[in-house]
């Protein structure tokens with residue numbers, strides 16, 4: 001029997017054994033959910049797939065074909081989603097960029113290590129640090145287990161030595177260190193040179209040259225195309241190595257500035273609104289890029305043994321061309337539109353094709369899940385907030401029955417909170433009172449059920465309050481003047497936050 005056949009039988013039998021066990025012992029799920037276990041380790045020993053992780057920036061829930069977009073077409077992503085499993089209730093750890101990425105790559109809520117705000121612009125001078133070194137990044141964990149690791153695109157997790165992607169577990173890095181970038185080199189390169197020649201200090205991150213492993217490069221392509229090209233290069237290089245690869249492709253698209261290629265905008269002539277048309281062109285460029293990476297995987301005979309994960313780092317901005325429909329709210333919110341994102345898994349013969357997985361999952365789950373698939377060891381010094389979902393996901397079961405997923409965003413003088421648990425969602429947003437929704441029946445958060453189910457609201461709010469005790473003081477603020485409000489209002493004490501009425 002060939003390797004693939006053995007793998008299929010192994011997978012099927014473990015799924016069956018697990019399904020049988022779960023009906024016998026009720027407390028199994030509790031045992032299996034212990035944060036630091038890595039239950040797919042035995043399941044997958046010796047398989048160690050490549051992991052291609054594609055992250056978009058500020059992509060709206062409704063802005064890909066596989067999630068129902070009618071005007072933006074994404075044929076390559078749709079093909080992968082169709083041959084894989086779509087997650088309809090996938091949450092990131094924060095409704096905006098930096099903390100969301102910090103949570104994703106560390107497997108821990110960013111509030112636990114003071115990274116609940118974005119690193120402000122030019123953080124190399126304004127902050128001078130990055131995500132604390134107490135956190136072992138996912139790239140490092142996989143690198144130590146023998147993976148060849150790469151990061152392409154936006155970093156936003158520290159722009160000084162020690163915090164650079166190459167220092168945090170990525171063998172190869174091509175991209176930029178700030179929170180975003182201009183898209184056309186024909187615009188940003190001369191502008192940067194002019195400022196540099198004039199002796200300007202601290203030139204804005206969005207204009208600085210891209211780099212490869214710390215060395216400045218002269219990029220000539222539209223940035224999304226450039227990042228896709230580099231991902232193809234990495235995948236091709238990786239095919240010559242004996243170990244599997246982990247590639248983190250972190251597109252800055254379709255984050256602002258809204259800039260698309262003419263040819264991509266032409267595809268969307270029918271879209272009247274110019275922002276939406278431009279945004280559509282930007283998403284289309286990502287789609288083309290993913291298509292090219294998939295072609296490279298096939299050409300190098302790695303497609304069959306690569307887990308492809310696609311998601312967005314937070315919700316979209318409707319004021320900048322995005323749509324999160326039918327979700328309420330937008331980037332930055334603890335309404336669903338802020339941090340529930342489009343996502344799929346694709347892996348031939350290992351991830352069910354043509355399926356939807358509707359149970360809630362968190363971006364925190366990637367760390368332990370990937371560790372399980374890689375047979376890697378989870379660092380012992382930290383408590384991981386997510387779980388290895390592989391077996392439950394494969395069996396179509398929830399991984400966190402009765403357990404919540406949190407989000408908290410600090411605003412000027414108050415904090416917004418979201419708590420998702422099973423079919424329930426409790427939200428406190430924009431300084432209003434707490435509300436409760438049955439999110440399975442009411443995805444748009446329209447019917448407040450807090451009067452009908454006060455005990456459920458109480459349980460979720462108490463859990464969120466308990467969670468808030470694990471937070472530490474922010475290491476930096478964005479905007480920086482928020483530090484004043486933070487102190488004056490004693491925001492770290494959450495005095496009003498968990499009062500229900």
Ligand SMILES: [Ca+2]
Pocket residue numbers: 057058096097255313314
């Ligand atoms: Ca973002």
